[in-house]
Amino acid sequence: MKSFDLSFSPRHEKIVRQLAALFARENCPVYLVGGYVRNLLLGLPPADLDIASPLLPQQLIETARQSGIESVHLVNPTLGTVLLEIDGEKIEHTTFRKESYAPGGGHTPNQVWIGATLEEDAQRRDFSVNALYLDLQKRQLLDPTKRGLEDIQRRRLRSARSSAEEMISDDALRLLRLVRFACQLDFSIEKELFCAARCYASQIQAISKERIAAELKKILLSDTAYTLKRTQPAARKAVVLMETMGILTQLIPEFDGYRTLGQCKYHKYNIFLHTANTVGLTPPDLVLRYAALFHDVGKVIVWRENGRMLGHDKLGAEIAARRMPLLGVDKRTTELVCRLVREHMYDLNGKARESRIRMKIQSMGYENFSRLILLREADFLGSGYEQKPVETAEKFRTIMEKMQQEGAPMQIRDLNVTGNDLMQYYGIQGRQVGEVLQALLHECLLHPAQNKKQNLLRLAGRYIRS
Template identity: 35%
Template sequence: MKRSPEPSPLEAIRSRLAACLAGSNFEGALWLVGGCVRDPLLGRPEPPDVDVAVLGSALEAAQAMWEKGLAKYPPVQYPRFGTARIEVEGVTIEFASTRAESYSEDSRKPEVRPATLEEDARRRDFTVNALYRDVFSGELVDPTGAGLADLKARVLRTPTDPELTFSDDPLRMLRAIRFRWSLVFEPASGLYEAIVASAPRLQIISGERIQEELLKMLAIPAASLCIEDLRQTGLLGQFWSEFCALSGVEQGDYHHLDAWEHTLAVLDAADPGDPILRLAALFHDIAKPQTRTVEPDGRVRFLGHETVGAEMARAMLRRLKFSNEVVDAVSLLVRHHMRLAPGRTLSQPAARRLIRDIGDELERLLDLIEADRKGHKPGVAGVDVEEVRAAVERVARETPREKIVSPLDGEKIMQLTGLTEGPSVGRIKLYLEEAVIEGRLAPGDESAAEQMIPDALKWAQKEP
């Protein structure tokens, strides 16, 4: 006898929800909505989370799920917005009471009231996200009357006037651009015009929420399409206006693209599964407009753009509340993306300095340099990243990063020299560290380091 196919994870969750509340007041009142309805209809992978609209109290529905043992932990509840969240076998399920919303002009936080399924659909961002599937019967409904047709035609449309939709929640403008390119939909007539008109309202959205949407865009393989739309609609200028100055900046003989076009090419060449690398690709030339000069012979130069750019990246990332870990990593990569010159063999001392200075971000730096090379004019010589990678691996086996240090600590140096704590002690440590890097001193060789102290002391006492 032929076995029935295993249900999909989403179908299994729906069945468990239905079984849990069968015969209760919630039967017929729970509806899957959003991506967990849209994506299966498009033949896309099921989303990791599930949204459930509740005709009634979402708080009570989530509580009932927990009390009946479906969830291991009590629900997280947000009474003001009528929402609650539980986790079932690693899947986050968000319950929200069907509602209508009203907004003040200076706030993203709505006032809510209970509403019908039709009213709930009209307050959602796009028609294709306003399709509902009954948790119990599996029935599919389209309250706006346009969602299924738009899904079939691959059109992105708001359920009501787009300017009203975007005014209610300006983050929807970023979502519109992300959905356009992640789903490969065409914007409905007037949608992008409404974004242009409403762009300044993005100012009321927190940096954290913009960051979240931006990272989702950067995870799309052709993220440049999203970023270019952000620029053209005026949204990019609301939070990272510095990027707009890159457009039209000519770069000289090594480039066939202006600084903005080159940035987008490098972004797409970077791994979409690595958000830090993608951010570094986006920021790597951010300071070119400020540092551009033209030599008497016509050569275009951008001296120090990597150093200025690292500080700009740090400030701009903090503006959107990125973590210190991300800020530090991206800034480091931008600062060092010009570190390697094409056509030069990497010496052992240079490899050790690279290992010391870049540390755990070295692989990412090489990936960034490779992506940068792909954005140059065809035929222009670039860094041989594989050759550099092999040289670094050879050196790292002999002298890993933790060994590229002075064999003598500060206390030992003070004991040998009679110095008190101060800058000269630090300079002696640096002298010995450089000796390790240059191969004149073996890592950890304290005896040989002690013999170098007289020369190190003379060097340390010179004007720095």
Template identity: 30%
Template structure:
């Protein structure tokens, strides 16, 4: 296994001070799978205060959980003290976090065997729970008793499904059975944590595994409105994988049968961020309407749908072209070509690009007020139809104004 030089350096420095240290969890799993890990987490016998004393630049990321971020060459590495999670009082938070000096104890608290491996250059791989074998057999299995692990933290149920979707792994039988059994505990898990896992599932290579969440009966305890509204057959979910791995696009794909407003309400209930909610709402309300393959119509859509969302809309319609209408895929190809021409020509498609603004109209004698906005919109409409009209003098004339003097 190849550990980046910086992480190696942190481990060595901890060793020099008499502490154990390993890379652990997701990064070990991913590099064993031949994937580049997103971040390298380090687990150590050093207490947070000791870690802070050793490294010159650190951030208190989650001191109460034993996590300190060590900054090295502008990169942050999370260094966490070996810990055992205390009893979970509400299936949500461990009552207490106790530090330990045993790596094994720390590995034992982790959710799945494939996430419970550690590595360093001196000792090689520490795999106490058969994680390597499960990686080879492509299996998600809890560390220890699945029922107990899900009872401690029900979010692990969704993590199991999410990892099975990201890695395309099977969920081992005992683990799968425990999911159905403990699913009611998901009611106690915060919506934010749930939404994070569902988003990761949707962004994975196998979004169709969302179906598994309802198959296990877990959906009832997560968000009934979402699972009622979402497309859930494999055939309908699979095309989601053809959408770019962009959060709002995948959620919109899932909710594409809904009204925009309802989709937004469902996401609000899942404590989704406003930007995602707004974008999903626009896509979901707009995608079913075909766009005509003619420039004025395309410019109008560009005018209604801000910036990059227009491209997302085309992309969305492309994936679900068959659902928009028969033969729409062909129309869409022409729409794309024409949209490119519109952009190359720099045709004005929004008020900012109009050759006159409110101040111009007022300087030309118009009074401020609603009529002014109406006039601007009417001029915009003309320019969307005929971009060559986007000329100051022409537009002022068209508005019944002339070079600063209101025509009588």
């Protein structure tokens, strides 16, 4: 068995010593648990400081206060969770407990027994690599499931219990956590655990949209968690896992059937693999990753309706607008994603004039149009036939950079003339002021050098006379 480095940073070493001394006052062991121990063994940056012990919540609160720790309070009486703060570091303590869940996969246990053994506490956890305990007083590593250390070495996810089916069926949030850890850590998934996840994929419906949104964000951005040499892009792996487990079509039913369609002279892969490739080829930006996920979601439906893919961009945007709020995604992110999905086929043949592209950039804004460029590149490269440079993406990028260098105004407020200026100079008012300002904005979008007050006042006369 490989030996592990169990040393802490100087700051955490100091905190760990304080915790060991605090629990020693009660003649009680205390264990570092969960992600912190896992990451320590893997040589990754530390996760949250979570500790566990047999000490009851009220006992810990009293002992902590007697020891001079003022920031300590009960967070969840049902789960026996206490939050302490030492040297600015938040530490969550849970008393050893057992749990049971009602059928259906709801995240919250229906029964909790505070006061269990360490072995029983380990059995309530999800994966073996998250059920390792580091005794802070003896500096001894414990593996109560007798599989956690082996799985760390093999970079594998297994259930903390002998029955993967029982663990997964208890709490459907573990379906998404399974995908997240597999992608963040670049771990494989044991066959029994994978099969259990497929069997209970439908239970994801029992999880609140807020929790789903939080997990999907971490999943889609899983490559940002740790710097690793990966077997494949983490975001691509995430889409593949969610699909093959059956989770993706539970969350977005419109994807049903997308494994069987899409291969053609433009696409080497079916819609599923093309989508996974596209997501994996995008930079780690949540809006962009969601747009890549949804960009071809309309294809299955339009193909079934008319035997063509025409209009899948518009339908895809409508599907995204309907599904993303149900997944708990905020309104602004949803709006940006829908615009990208709707525009992802724009100027596919590269024939749009520069003036039209300038208008498109203005309507989308630099930030989201930059995403459209990146989506175009990922979409083309993800087809399996294209290579960089992607001609239309380069065209878009060149025009956008030119606009930025020219200082092209993007909004009426960027013009060097105001509505008051126009009213005083020409005596116009009301709706006509807004119409003239809009015309001037369009003029300066195409010819940014005209954005000078005297030029604009002179040009305004042309639109007023007309």
